[in-house]
Amino acid sequence: MLLTGSASLRALANRNYRRIWLGSLVSNIGTWMETVALGFYVAETTGKAAWTGSMILFAQLPVLLMSPLGGALADRFERRRYVFAVTLFQLAVAATLAALAYVGRLDLWAASILAFLTGSGKALSDPAFSALTADAVSDDELFSARALSSAQFNLGRVVGSGLAAVALGIGGPTCAFAGNALSFAAVLVAVSSIDLVPGKLVPERLMASIRAGVRLSRDDRGIRQLLALGFGTALLISPFISLAPAYAVQVFHVGASAGALLPVAQGVGSLLSALCVGELFERWGAPGLIRRAALAMGVIALAYWLSFWYPLALALMFWMGAGNVALLTPVRTACLARAPRDQQARVASIFNWVFSAGYALGSIGLGALGDRVGLRWAAGAAAATFLAIVSAGRRRGTIRRRARVVTGVARAPDLLRDARHLPAQRRRTRPSTREDTGDPSCPVERTAAPRRGSRHLAAADGATGTRAEPRTTR
Secondary structure, eight states: OHHHHOSTTGGGGSHHHHHHHHHHHHHHHHHHHHHHHHHHHHHHHHOOHHHHHHHHHHHHHHHHHHHHHHHHHHTTSOHHHHHHHHHHHHHHHHHHHHHHHHTTOOOHHHHHHHHHHHHHHHHHHHHHHHHHHHHHSOGGGHHHHHHHHHHHHHHHHHHHHHHHHHHHHHTOHHHHHHHHHHHHHHHHHHHHHOOOOOOOOOOSOHHHHHHHHHHHHHHOHHHHHHHHHHHHHHHHTGGGTTTHHHHHHHTSOOOHHHHTHHHHHHHHHHHHHHHHHHHHHHHHHHHHHHHHHHHHHHHHHHHHHTOOSHHHHHHHHHHHHHHHHHHHHHHHHHHHHTSOGGGHHHHHHHHHHHHHHHHHHHHHHHHHHHHHHOHHHHHHHHHHHHHHHHHHHHHHTHHHHHHHHHHOOSSHHHHHHHHTTOOOOOOSSOOOOHHHHOOTTOOOOOOSOOOTTOSSOOOOTTOOSSOOOOOOOO
């Protein structure tokens, strides 16, 4: 009754999704155990923030190279078997890392190579998991499934970071690495036990499938602008995640166990935000949520990097995690909702590719600059730059206009209807215009008087009173 009565938990009543969710949670806990342990291993071994950022670069580089391939493969092969095979590869890589650490042969270059292989498995599996989740749920459970997936990721961050602190105190990095290797068994069991009807496979060639996803992301104005926003956030704000170990060691001079509290605080904030962001999405809509979250992230990030007291940094890290989820969730959801369902895996891979590029560049760049001028000042300058851009956009109204254009909808139910290409009901908010979609045949609905000075509202004589379907290709 609890699962079916709550809109946020509705998808957990679905047997297949529940098993996928639980398997992903266990695996994600292990992943964060390894991520935190490897970050502190590198920070304590080298004492350089640049090396800490380099581990992120090695892990994200395969995402830059293979994400479009992973999206195309996810639409080409039977997804359960494909996910099972990639998970076996990830288990083998994690077991190798644990074995090298156990025998004392884990040097920086070996860790870099294994981080690259770990990123390769992630690049190939993430788009398939996104598509598999969509296959497992019905249309009215999809929004709940996405919110729960975000909550699962952040719950794994909290539990995994906490277990990493315990493992580092008991058995060192080897214990954490072994825990990650064992966690992949949960995914294998979950994927083997679900019962899904195989979906329609993409008959086109692999390179043609990749080009189709790239072309859709390039030609759709909304997707293109959402990708730009994701890249800017990843470049200037999101490196706070990868640089947390170096920040704790270099600035506050705390050990690995105390420093691991930073990702724990971030995970708690992210988890609570993931459980509340759906209500904020319903209340403000995607444009309002994006505007407010972007401004809040700039302010909180600047305060975090300039804090001089470790308990204050922990408190601000909580809000950093909350703001990060509140900003990226509507951006990612709106991006995927503009794509047809049979191309969502490819659009998801493009978003991952763009975000990972910004995250890797930001992590390595701010880490290297931090070794020269101080990590606090380098990352603080990046946060100030982001805040200045967001503030300037709000004063000119750019963020408001672009948020309306790129989302094309204002409320979560409308977003889901547009994603399914179903007729949308009349809305109290402004519909898409010809300028929004770039399609001269797009009808517009005169539901409200145009705002004075807005270039994105156009009155059209003879409006049909219906909203045009979102355009996916040119």
